[in-house]
Amino acid sequence: MTAADHDAIFQALADPTRRHLLRTLSTSGPATLTELSVDMPMSRQAVAKHLALLQDAGLVVGRGEVRGRRYEITPAPLADAMGWIADVGAGWDDRLARLKRQVEARRD
Amino acid sequence: MRTEVHEETIDAPPEDVWGFVVDPGALSAWFGADAWLEPERGGIVRFRFAEGVERRGSVELVRPFRTLMWRWREHRGAGFGSTIGEASLVTIELVRVPSGTLVRITERPVRELAALR
Numbered sequence: 001m002t003a004a005d006h007d008a009i010f011q012a013l014a015d016p017t018r019r020h021l022l023r024t025l026s027t028s029g030p031a032t033l034t035e036l037s038v039d040m041p042m043s044r045q046a047v048a049k050h051l052a053l054l055q056d057a058g059l060v061v062g063r064g065e066v067r068g069r070r071y072e073i074t075p076a077p078l079a080d081a082m083g084w085i086a087d088v089g090a091g092w093d094d095r096l097a098r099l100k101r102q103v104e105a106r107r108d
Numbered sequence: 109m110r111t112e113v114h115e116e117t118i119d120a121p122p123e124d125v126w127g128f129v130v131d132p133g134a135l136s137a138w139f140g141a142d143a144w145l146e147p148e149r150g151g152i153v154r155f156r157f158a159e160g161v162e163r164r165g166s167v168e169l170v171r172p173f174r175t176l177m178w179r180w181r182e183h184r185g186a187g188f189g190s191t192i193g194e195a196s197l198v199t200i201e202l203v204r205v206p207s208g209t210l211v212r213i214t215e216r217p218v219r220e221l222a223a224l225r
Contacts, residue, residue, distance in 0.1 A: 090140055092112060092213050094140070095138055095140060096211060097116065098139075099118070099125075099138040099211065100117075100211075102137060102138050103118050103119075103120045103124060106124075
């Protein structure tokens, strides 16, 4: 997975509406645009735009004909992004920064 | 893997920093892994990271308050499908400087070291 892929994933996750859509798809399973728009305080078109961004990031995939197309979550990119987050803080610079904090805290 | 060198200056003398390097409990806290280390030549080195990843090896060199060097490699998973990473040499050097201690960590792949010889 490239840096551009990560950019797209984290950009997709940066918006509360898109996080809400992801959570809904994750807990309730595949859904159509109509179903997803029901409880949203915005137009169907606005929800469609958010869904398109989630699709571009590879987090969601639409299946079936345009009418009645069902959207579902694709977990692999999310797992990859989580791996990226876990790696941050595991590098030598992060370890050295923690060592410095801990040694100096004990001296104070 | 390529050789990495990282440095940080700490506002404390090497005598104060050394314990953080060789004490398994203190080492675990700044390393971000469950660490076990026997600070003597040939001693066991083991770091348990999240998700079943371990780095294991042995101590190569101990010069109290100055240098700790160990060799390790990554072990991921167990049995069928497990993987073993490339061996590398980690050196932690403590250098006394006017403001305290310069800590230099070098991680060098063993294969690169062999090429130098």
